[in-house]
Amino acid sequence: MEKFKQQYPVIVDDIVRWGDMDAFGHVNNTVYFRYFEQARIGYFEQVQAMEYMQAHGIGPILAATSCRFKAPLxxxxxxxxxxxxxxxxxxxxxxxxxxxxxxxxRVVAEGEGVIVFVDYHKHKKMPVPANIVDKIKLLQPTLFTA
Incomplete structure (x- = not known):
């Protein structure tokens, strides 16, 4: 768990609900994408991307996602x-x-998401706003070191 905490600057607590399981008696594969969404939104809340989107109409959108299942939950x-x-x-x-x-x-699933920043009014791709970049740098300083 310590390694997990070191690897992920944003961690969201949740529970596995009875309704998350399928006929095979484990969490259905589609539910993991909701779990990922919770963490993604938690991250964006930390860097105030959602507030920026509401104020300026520019924000993140999920372009692609994947999941690797490692153990049944x-x-x-x-x-x-x-x-x-x-x-x-x-x-x-x-x-x-x-x-x-x-x-x-243990880790039971790993995933990846490609997030693009868009202008929601003009429907076009935009650079990640500078003030969001600054907040990401504070949260993950080593991401920007060579």
Missing amino acids: KSPDTIQIGATISEFYEHKLIMKYAVWSNNLQ
């Missing part, structure tokens, strides 16, 4: 979902996610 359980930016570009971010199971004491 079942209810009841409590989980931590981590988010970090692994790569930064002018117009997009690559975000990594992981789901930690407290019952299993």
